[in-house]
Amino acid sequence: MLVLKPEGTRKKNANTLLHILLKEDGISRVELSRMTSLTKTTVSAIIKGFKDSGIVEESNQVSTGNIGKSPIPLHIRADAVYTIGVHLSRERIETLLMDAQMNIITYNRGEDYEKFGLEGVINSLFININKIREYAKKKKINIGAIGIGIPGPLDAQTGVVKKPPKFKGWKNVPLRSIVQKEYGVPVWIENDANVCALAEKWLGSGRNIHNFINILLNEGIGAGVIINDELYQGTYDFVGEIGHFLCYEQGKFQYLEDIAGADVLLRWANSQGLSVKSLKSIAELLQQDNQIANSIVKKIATWIGSAIVNAIHMIGPQTVFIGGKMVVLGEPLIQPIRKIVSRYLFGEQAVNIQFSSISSNAVPSGAGIYAMIHWLEKKCSEI
Known part of the structure; x- marks a missing residue:
């Protein structure tokens, strides 16, 4: 039987609370305790860590008509992290900028590839990511992560694209490390259909x-x-x-x-x-x-x-x-x-x-969500 160490238990509990907060915007500490069976003290300690790290914020107290202190709604902060979502398709690159509340801030549809091959596609990828970065810089927004949806097969753990059918010149391409080296932020890649499903789940x-x-x-x-x-x-x-x-x-x-x-x-x-x-x-x-x-x-x-x-x-x-x-x-x-x-x-x-x-921009939206959730999970594990 697997026995979690105290720090392991805390990380597991923090991850559980994070996902509930993402799904149930405006939930209170009391409701979190009730849903998870965690003690109010445990919930409050984790939420404090979330607040101190800039992940969660509180709303003003809302009166319930009951005697005593009203529950305080909690929200994932929109500025907790900003991510770039990318659709790397067989025709073109699509990119967008998303905040941690899954609001799309700006969207860019790239031109069709002039050179359809590894070098040409990567060049187009950088051009279109840079367009979003330039917009973010003007708005004084810091990019925390990049998510990329691309046809498989691929290895999401290592970030290697194996050999997608109908994708000339792509075989065992370390896409995550290529993009991470270029921009110096965490990068996650996933099958385009998978991130499309995530977009349908969260936004559709x-x-x-x-x-x-x-x-x-x-x-x-x-x-x-x-x-x-x-x-x-x-x-x-x-x-x-x-x-x-x-x-x-x-x-x-x-x-x-x-x-x-x-x-x-x-x-x-x-x-x-x-x-x-x-x-x-x-x-x-x-x-x-x-x-x-x-x-x-x-x-x-x-x-x-x-x-x-x-x-x-x-x-x-x-x-x-x-x-x-x-x-x-x-x-x-x-x-x-x-x-x-x-x-x-x-x-x-x-x-x-x-x-x-949400068919029109489902893949870049889902890629942005995928990167955002992974970034938040990593941040919460460090609290």
Whole structure:
């Protein structure tokens, strides 16, 4: 049996209180004690450490109408830490600045890569991070950490990006150390679909949903999995790789993202004579009820729907959120997915399939949240 030393117990308790404060803004010491079964003395001592370190602040006392002293609401300070959230995608860099209350202060959408390769992408990464840093400097904001969401596979513990499919020139890249060396602040990296799920949990429609899957439909297809309100990461960093579900197509096994990714959809559309350059162009054809476009999107949706059925049977979520570039296709995409799920779902499960409510900047938002939470956890462990 694991026996925690006193300092280990204190760190564990501090981490527990931190996460409750993040989720329950305005909670009081009395409520924290009641929720955790920690003594009021223990809670007060930890909260004092949080206050002294600039992590937590108190509101003015709020009258409850009861006799005696009213409970004092507690809040994570907005300026406890500022983080840069990054989406390092296969096309461009997106960056944003976020405070510790998860407010987005500014957002930047970078240009498409001029040089698609390791050196060109890293150069673009620095350019776009620097834009946020320049803004922060003008506002006298100190950046405490950087979070990066990037297609996997990767090792979140070591910060090494292994070999993402459809990402030319990337193999065992020590991304965290590269960025950390450049800026001198802590850096955390995580799979783009995972941080997307975090954004849905903290900022989107997943706030009050305990178990859900958030699917990112881009050139690659990935999924972030939330179980019991926490991001599930498994033993290895391959959780949620729904894009590598096997499908039997044209007489052979193929990965889902190789027959249903956004790039595949565009190639297929052009091979059928539609002459389109973007998913938006396909969406416009769908609005015009173009039969070829409808047929192609329905086929893609059928493959995605079948993968979602398999994922639901493994995980048992309440909801499946769909985000990424392909959400621009709208109802012609999601309706066939819902139809497949409804038809083939085993048992009496009621699983809601819906578009993500924060699809436009979910990955950089989630990356910022990921870095912020890790920074706060580290800070609390030092108190």
